[in-house]
Amino acid sequence: MKRRTLLTAxxxxxxxxxxxxxxxxxxKVKVGFIYVGPKNDGGWSQHHHEAAEEMAAHFGDAVEIxxxxxxxxGADSERVLTQMALSGADLIFTTSFGYMDPTxxxxxxxxxxxxxxxxxxxxxxxxxxxxxxxxxxxAVQGYLAGxxxxxxxxxxxxxxxxxxxxRGINSAYIHAKKxxxxxxxxxxxxxxxxxxxxxxxxxxxxxxxGADVILQHTDSTAxxxxxxxxxxxxxxxxxxxxxxxxxxxxxxxxxxxxAPYYIERVQAVMDGTWETDTTWDGIxxxxxxxxxxxxxxxxxxxxxxxxxxxxxAAGEYHPFTGPLNxxxxxxxxxxxxxxxxxxxxxxxxxxxxxxxxxxx
Amino acid sequence: MIKFVKRPEPSKAWxxxxxxxxxxxxxxxxxxxxxxxxxxxxxxxxxxxxxPLFNDQFAxxxxxxxxxxxxxxxxxxxxxxxxxxxxIWNIGAEGQYIMGALAGAAVGLAFYPTDAWWIFPLMVIxxxxxxxxxxxxxxxxxxxxxxxxxxxSLMLVYIAEQLLASxxxxxxxxxxxxxxxxxxNLSQIPAMSNPELIAGxxxxxxxxxxxxxxxxAYVLINKHMLGFQIRLTGESxxxxxxxxxxxxxxxxxxxxxxxxxxxxxxxxxxxGPAGQISIDFGAGYGFTAxxxxxxxxxxxxxxxxxxxxxxxxxxxxxxxxxxxxLPSASIQVFQGMLLMTLLGMDIFVNYRLMIVKKEAx
Numbered sequence: 001m002k003r004r005t006l007l008t009a010x011x012x013x014x015x016x017x018x019x020x021x022x023x024x025x026x027x028k029v030k031v032g033f034i035y036v037g038p039k040n041d042g043g044w045s046q047h048h049h050e051a052a053e054e055m056a057a058h059f060g061d062a063v064e065i066x067x068x069x070x071x072x073x074g075a076d077s078e079r080v081l082t083q084m085a086l087s088g089a090d091l092i093f094t095t096s097f098g099y100m101d102p103t104x105x106x107x108x109x110x111x112x113x114x115x116x117x118x119x120x121x122x123x124x125x126x127x128x129x130x131x132x133x134x135x136x137x138x139a140v141q142g143y144l145a146g147x148x149x150x151x152x153x154x155x156x157x158x159x160x161x162x163x164x165x166x167r168g169i170n171s172a173y174i175h176a177k178k179x180x181x182x183x184x185x186x187x188x189x190x191x192x193x194x195x196x197x198x199x200x201x202x203x204x205x206x207x208x209x210g211a212d213v214i215l216q217h218t219d220s221t222a223x224x225x226x227x228x229x230x231x232x233x234x235x236x237x238x239x240x241x242x243x244x245x246x247x248x249x250x251x252x253x254x255x256x257x258x259a260p261y262y263i264e265r266v267q268a269v270m271d272g273t274w275e276t277d278t279t280w281d282g283i284x285x286x287x288x289x290x291x292x293x294x295x296x297x298x299x300x301x302x303x304x305x306x307x308x309x310x311x312x313a314a315g316e317y318h319p320f321t322g323p324l325n326x327x328x329x330x331x332x333x334x335x336x337x338x339x340x341x342x343x344x345x346x347x348x349x350x351x352x353x354x355x356x357x358x359x360x
Numbered sequence: 361m362i363k364f365v366k367r368p369e370p371s372k373a374w375x376x377x378x379x380x381x382x383x384x385x386x387x388x389x390x391x392x393x394x395x396x397x398x399x400x401x402x403x404x405x406x407x408x409x410x411x412p413l414f415n416d417q418f419a420x421x422x423x424x425x426x427x428x429x430x431x432x433x434x435x436x437x438x439x440x441x442x443x444x445x446x447x448i449w450n451i452g453a454e455g456q457y458i459m460g461a462l463a464g465a466a467v468g469l470a471f472y473p474t475d476a477w478w479i480f481p482l483m484v485i486x487x488x489x490x491x492x493x494x495x496x497x498x499x500x501x502x503x504x505x506x507x508x509x510x511x512x513s514l515m516l517v518y519i520a521e522q523l524l525a526s527x528x529x530x531x532x533x534x535x536x537x538x539x540x541x542x543x544x545n546l547s548q549i550p551a552m553s554n555p556e557l558i559a560g561x562x563x564x565x566x567x568x569x570x571x572x573x574x575x576x577a578y579v580l581i582n583k584h585m586l587g588f589q590i591r592l593t594g595e596s597x598x599x600x601x602x603x604x605x606x607x608x609x610x611x612x613x614x615x616x617x618x619x620x621x622x623x624x625x626x627x628x629x630x631x632g633p634a635g636q637i638s639i640d641f642g643a644g645y646g647f648t649a650x651x652x653x654x655x656x657x658x659x660x661x662x663x664x665x666x667x668x669x670x671x672x673x674x675x676x677x678x679x680x681x682x683x684x685x686l687p688s689a690s691i692q693v694f695q696g697m698l699l700m701t702l703l704g705m706d707i708f709v710n711y712r713l714m715i716v717k718k719e720a721x
Contacts, residue, residue: 029686032682038689066682075633079425080678086418087683101635121538160639161529163539191525196541337401348539360530 028064029270031055031262032089034080036096037194039069043195043219044256048095048118051258058263062270073098081106085113091269093262094118097162113273118266119164121345123276124262128263134164135171135279135281135344136312137254138215139319140290140305141236144252145213146176146183147301148234155206156187157199157223161359163347170351171319172215175308177353186211189359196222207233207334214249222333224250239248241291250306253291270352279343280347320344325352364711370440371709375657378705383669385705386698393693400685406685408676408694422675424562429671432457432625434664436649438577439618441658443692445581446593448614452498452513453622454646455520456491457544460623462520462527463490463632465637468552479551484565484627490550491623492616494520499615503608509615521642528639546630554629554632566628569603570667573621577660590614622646655702675696 033052037045049067056065066089073079077099084092085106091114094103100120107115107127115127123129145154154176158165167188176183186209188202195218203214203223213234216223221242227233227249235245236252261279268274281287290309293302311317322333327350333339350358388410389400412422436453443450464487471479483704498512527533532543546552583586591601593600593610601607625645634641656662677691 066676067685068682068689069686073640074638074643075629075635078633079422079429079675080682082421083418083675083679084682086421088417097540098638098640099539160541162541166539184721337599346538360533 001037001200024190028062028090029059030064030066030087030089030264031266032084032092033076033267034071034092034094034099035065035067035069035083036073036098037070037219039067041194041219042147042221045069045095045219046257047239047256051256052093054259055262055266057258059266063266069299071099074102076106078102082109085110086097089113091116091266091274097164100269116268121278123278125276128265128277128279129274130277130279130281132256132287133165133280134254134256134288135167136282137288137290138168138171139175139312140309141215141252141254141306142172142175142177142180142254143213144236144293144297144301144305145172145234146178147305148251149176149180149183149213150232151210151212152180152182152184153202153209153211153213154183154185155209155211155214156185157206157214157218158187159193161189161193161348163345164201166346166350166358167347168217169354170347172181173288173354174324174351185354186352187356188320190218192218194219196220199223200226200342201347203227223247237291243291245296246292247296250294251296252293255291257287257289280345284315326350327352329352363714363715363716364707365510365714366711367709371712374709375534377662378708379665379702380669382701382705383698385701386694389697389701390694393664393690394686397686404680404686408673408691411679411683412672412675413504418679420560422558422679424556426668426671427562427563427567429562429674430667431567431570432645433649433652433670434667435573435625435628435665436564436618436622437652437656437667438570438573438648439621440649440653441656441660442577442580442590443614443618444594444653446450446590446610446614447597448611449510450495450498450513450615450618451650452495452515452517452646453618453649454518454642454644455474455513456494456563456619456622457525457626457629457646458517458520459494459626460487460491460620461626461634461637461641462524462532463487463623464627465546465630466527468546468549468631469544469644469657471551472549475551477551480554480631482553483631484624487623487627491622491626492620494623495615495619496612496619499612502615503611509611513615517646524637524641525639528637528641532637533685534636540638545636547632547635552631554628564628564632566625566632569624570666571627574660574664581660586613596705622649639668651699669698672697 034047035045039049040046047223051066056063072078081102084158093116095118097119100117100122103115103117104122107124111126117129119131120129120220141161156169173185188204190198190202192198199218199220200222203226206214207227207230212232214223214227216238219239224235224242227235233249234251235249237250239256239276240254241253293305320339322337323335326332387405391405391460394404411418413419413604440453464483467486468479468483497516498509500505501512502509528541534542534544554564589605593605652663652666656666673695680686681688
């Protein structure tokens, strides 16, 4: 039983909770996670990893987690997933959109292993997808950006031109424009999720062009540091609260909250009630958190931003409510009409008023 | 005192012994590293070197995966080794690899959704030509204007990466991809896929091509006049010129072959294991292959073994990460150690240790 001893050793080290290595390793639910970045990247991957550890702590001895960090998207991830499934994982979370096709392929080969893919759209009987409605948080950011800017120029560091990022730009712009008709957005495409040097350059370029609010859809704190150096520039934390940059330049943040979902899905596997799902939750369900709005924001603006947050959470207001036109002037949503999830999931156009083109 | 004394000629015994000694030395050094990190060093070394090949649970899957991972490395490294032998430094195989994949995928997708037997062979030809033409840029610039092929071929990698991004975002983008970047999945289109030829072996056309390239390079280097000219040019360019070697033609040949093989590697990868053109399709095979070429001492059989060894550390390293919770950085350190000891031990091929008595002054 060499393998068993090996697994037990792995359990002890991976849990990293200082628990005594139990001898009934095989009875545990084994949960795998693969990350696109290092597990201490300060943003996206770290937040998934912390949620994984929170989940493991919640279940204690009943769960064993195995993780693999910095897995390139594509052929390598398919091999990693296969080996994880072969090693006896019961449930595997794949936490980047580029893992979509590899996850689908491996899920087909291992019908008894459950898979959960973040931010994708392909499902199978043993493959569910989950994502968060970050655009709800972007609405609050856009509102604050529109109110706080003095130059009426807002810089936006975008990562890749995928629907999730485009939704965020549109949502932020709509709500900035609503409270400040003169506002202009300047979008820079960084083509990375995590590259502090590149993100810092992008932030500096935007500041040089007169932007005094910077929004980011990349994961490092480099734009915060650039803004801090520049002085009168406001920023928002991304994926993590980034509270260390408050009260200035960071005036609020969007926080990814994955742990409750992980706990719920692992519990379902334990109970034998796991079924494929398409989860897309927002502020209301607690998957998207709005970080504390800092003291740099006047009290009345803060109160209104919180009211906006609460009305979205309560389901009273949808950030994409008509009348809204597309960038080319054609009608997208009539007065009072609310965008359907299908359109949002595949969003590949700007709303009216945004300048520039989506790279394609 | 101990001195290194140059051998009159490279030692045959040490040529064979150093790689084995280097691997053993790496195991010891790596074991110390893992022990310092609080992991069981024996379990770690076994997971990296033994489990991918012989573990009951994994081996049936990971053994064939060795071939899948090693094939593009070997294919590219074989092409590079010809140039390196002749002193022609093609550093841009990564770009040629990307351009081969792009050219092949573009030709295939142009016929979508036609289902015909000739599409895949046509894509293979296009892939080879794509890589070949991309390598011709530094080759022609070198022969016509005497530019430095190291710089030109390297810079062309970044241009190829930009073309790759634009292909994934616009001209090869999957129209049914829900707005996500990336082409159609070629491995799921029967006319364009590069499937496993014999189930359970991992052997796809790229693996076949890699083995064929090893044999062809062996024959070329050892039995053919051109191989002699390549070696001669590398050892003494002046002598080669006196012997009637057309050095410009040799530049075109070496860069062209390396480009075509890199392009083929890219094509087999995009139609098989990778499946689609995506922004980060270029996973660094073109650069890793440079290490493989030197690790294999620019010898075809050496390259074959070096490619397999590197693939083993990749796959074993992945296993060690999630089985033992080793951080990915420590696996990279371990791979670095292996390369350092392999190249460092090389000194014993050309030198031997001698204990010399200190001479009285």
